[in-house]
Amino acid sequence: MSQENSAQGVGRRDLLKLSAVAGAALASAGLIGSRTAAAEEELSLKGKRIAISATGTDHFFDLQAYNAQIEEVTRLGGEPIAVDAGRNDGKLVAQLQTLIAQKPDAIVQILGTLSVIDPWLKKARDAGIPVLTVDVGSTNSINNTTSDNWGIGKDLALQLVSDIGGEGNIVVFNGFYGVTPCAIRYDQLVNVVKYFPKVKILEPELRDVIPNTVQDAFTQITALLNKYPEKGSIKAIWSAWDIPQLGATQAVAAAGRNEIRTYGVDGSPEVLQLVADPNSPAGADVAQQPAEIGRTAIQNVARLLAGQALPRETYVPALLANKQNVNDVSKKLGIG
Amino acid sequence: MSVDIQLAPVIRFDPGEAAFGSARGGNLAATALRAGSLIAFAVILVVFSLTAPYFLSLGNIGNVLGQSAISGVLAIGLTIVLIAGGSNVVTGGIDLSLAANMGLSAAVYATAVQLGYGDATAVVAALVTGGLIGVVNAVAVVGAGIVPLLATLAVMNIVAGLELVLTQNTVIPAATPLLTAVSSSGPFGIPVLAYVLLAFALIAAAIVQYTPTGLRLYAVGEFPDAARAAGLAVRRLVAGAFIASGLCGGFAGILSVSNLSGSTTGSGEMLLPVVVTALLGSVFSRRLVPTVIGTLLSTLFVGFLVNGFQLLNISSVLVSGVQGLLILLVVSATTLLRK
Structure with missing residues (x-):
């Protein structure tokens, strides 16, 4: 033994x-994260239409991230186009198709099954719309904001x-x-x-x-x-x-x-x-x-549209509660 | 549409002047309602065109058609059952297993692809799955004499259970040349699914509205006793309607695998929207009866509503409420005018 x-x-x-x-x-x-967020107040999305596509908002995580994104886009002076698929893959795909037709300045996809959404994220990218994701890594996404x-x-x-x-x-x-x-x-x-x-x-x-x-x-x-x-x-x-x-x-x-x-x-x-x-x-x-993840994703959109390069993944710290x-x-x- | 004209005089042959008068009044109201619902449809299209950016673009209209393909095929399948079973919601024809059927057929298709079979085998497997579900429904309704509402409800549960067993409630990805072709864009940049829906609706309409078989389906649904007295094979026609509906479920399953790049969970959520669409379809027909083209129009009506709301950037928390309100308005208008 x-x-x-x-x-x-x-x-x-x-x-x-x-x-x-x-x-x-x-x-x-966590402390470092909040400090950097406070230092970048000059970010702006003025005149930009930012699409926010949520797989669902019935969980604490999605709801917090979704609402925080909408608020952050508004706070930075942009116009959010927010859609919620209610955890229905058919609806999610239809909403992404319509978003592509709406030609927003960027699409931020929150969660989703990769094999279902990826073909449509690719179509968005092919249509020249930058795609960013929250909590779902895809080769068609410029940046994924997620927890580690x-x-x-x-x-x-x-x-x-x-x-x-x-x-x-x-x-x-x-x-x-x-x-x-x-x-x-x-x-x-x-x-x-x-x-x-x-x-x-x-x-x-x-x-x-x-x-x-x-x-x-x-x-x-x-x-x-x-x-x-x-x-x-x-x-x-x-x-x-x-x-x-x-x-x-x-x-x-x-x-x-x-x-x-x-x-x-x-x-x-x-x-x-x-x-x-x-x-x-x-x-x-x-x-x-989740709210911090949502805000960070939108700040990444603003950085991207301002011409800055983004890392493949942005990690927002998680906290183990025992x-x-x-x-x-x-x-x-x-x-x- | 010839069916409408064929059947309308039957009411006039009713003995008694009162019946004659009410029939004429009813026809007037029906014409008003049909015109009214078409005008309402047109008004909504015009309002969206004026207010929602991109709404009127060819790409967007194609998108809506494509997005409506799966629910459209299912609703048309349900329409055939409504026609043959009569449109009484409680005792008449209904097929509640359709959405689950689509889910299982899609799962069968995706599983076949995962097992290394080609498109041809997978298509056959999905259609056979759908058809078999239709056969079970037909046996339960026609053979055992169970009310369709209960029979198809039970079958729905069995089918949903089978889907769970097959997929273990996971997403089964599938990518094949056929699936890619169906989910891509066709001529004029319009999704292939849009063409599929239109072609399917036209073929179904041709069979249901313009052939003797179609006329018999209406006869069986509206006047089963008269149909039996006239020597029609009532049971065989009703059974056939359920099998046709099952095949529609299988076909929708194939479209769903293509649209979602695999089989996914949650197909059961399609059921109520499909039932609403098929019932709503009646207001787009001349005599307020279920028709294939009426159902196609109501599918597109719902599709354009959802699309327009998204384009208008109406908050997602309001959409389903507003949608339900509009549908309620249309349906209550039908009911009131029918009186």
Whole structure:
């Protein structure tokens, strides 16, 4: 046993240290980010029509990013053309087609399944309209503003492995591997778990769905807990975003299996509240800063239209909220 | 349209002067409404042309036609069932499985492509899927005698379940020469899907409005007892309508794979808009009955509304409300004028 532990090379204490360092690094990155934003007040979109195409606005993340973009375009003196596809791919494609016909000065696409939107982003580019994206990397996008999903995935996975003491079964929701940020976070979980031979991802993996995400996750986890009735047979539940986490947390609490911890990403206020509750099974939630991401994307548009070169990706720092620091994170995000 | 003229005198043969008078009054009202709805359509087009930039451009009109192709094909399929089953929403003909059918057919197409099959095989597989769903509906309605509303509702759930099993609720990307060709632009820079919709509607209209089979469908839907007495194969015609509708679902599935570069989740959301479109289609016909061209017009009406709102930059939170209000206005006008 002890030999195995040393062979792994990373003990629980190291993990805790690691996540603390990561947290500090993220926090300082956050400070730098806000300082640069304040220094570039001279940006302008006067007389520009900026199209904002959202895949949906039914999640905290999209809604915050979408509204922040509209506000930022207006603040910089431009005219926003904002469309919301309500998570319907057919509508999303139709809206992009119409946007291309409207010939805006730039299109900013928020999220979306890459294989569905990419042909139309290419058509926009071919029509001479600059395309920028939020949280979806595409070869047809000049710049993608996003959270550092590699960092998010790694931080969340390390927190999870640390919380369960480096061993045990974890349940994974992997329904949206086609969505790039989810795929990166999942891959990072697999990368971290690879070095902890006693941590096992249970097969088959669960599939989270849209809509009815919460109810569906609740049902699936309730069924799974019946399949694994012994305490300790499941240590943690992971999902690439925090709406399945919400349902999973409720199911774990309802089944009285509070030894299980749940993990997710996005910083939805209701999940952060659960993380803050010492009795709740919610273990950690990596909070992105969607409004900041939205504003940054629009500032990038202004920079591009002013002739500046943009990096392929602009990363807005994410904040890992665990039981210890959740109140600070919520304060930083302006929630509660 | 010849069907309308053929059937109209039937009402006049009704015994009693009152019936004669009301029929004539009804025809007047119907003419007024049909003209009214066409004028309303025209007014909306003119208002958008004057206020919405780019609305009147050929590219934009082509876009709207192309964007309406999938819902148009589905609504035309539903129209055939409405004609053969009668347009009573509760007890008459309805096919609630159409949107799910499109989703499953699209998933079958994309899966076939992923498995390495070519376009020809995938097209056949999608159409067979759609057709089979139509057969199941036909058996449930005609064979087992279940009310179409319930029968197709049950089939809808089965089909949606099959789609989930097949796709695991994920997006299945698909790219083939045929799919690329259908999603690209054709002559005059108009999307190929627009031509597909127009060609499909014309062929369907030719069959439904101008052939003896089409006339029999109307007879079966409007006066099933009379049709049976006249020796028409009522059951076979109704079954045929469901199978035709199923094939439309399969065809729409192929168009959807092309438009979305694969099969995606959430096809079920198409159902209510398609039902509304098909029912709304009646106001664009001379006798306020479902017709293929009426349905095409109502599909385009809805398409132009959505497009115009986006061009006018109306806040996305208002669009579906305003759209619903306009549709309610048109439908209530129909109902009031019918009285």
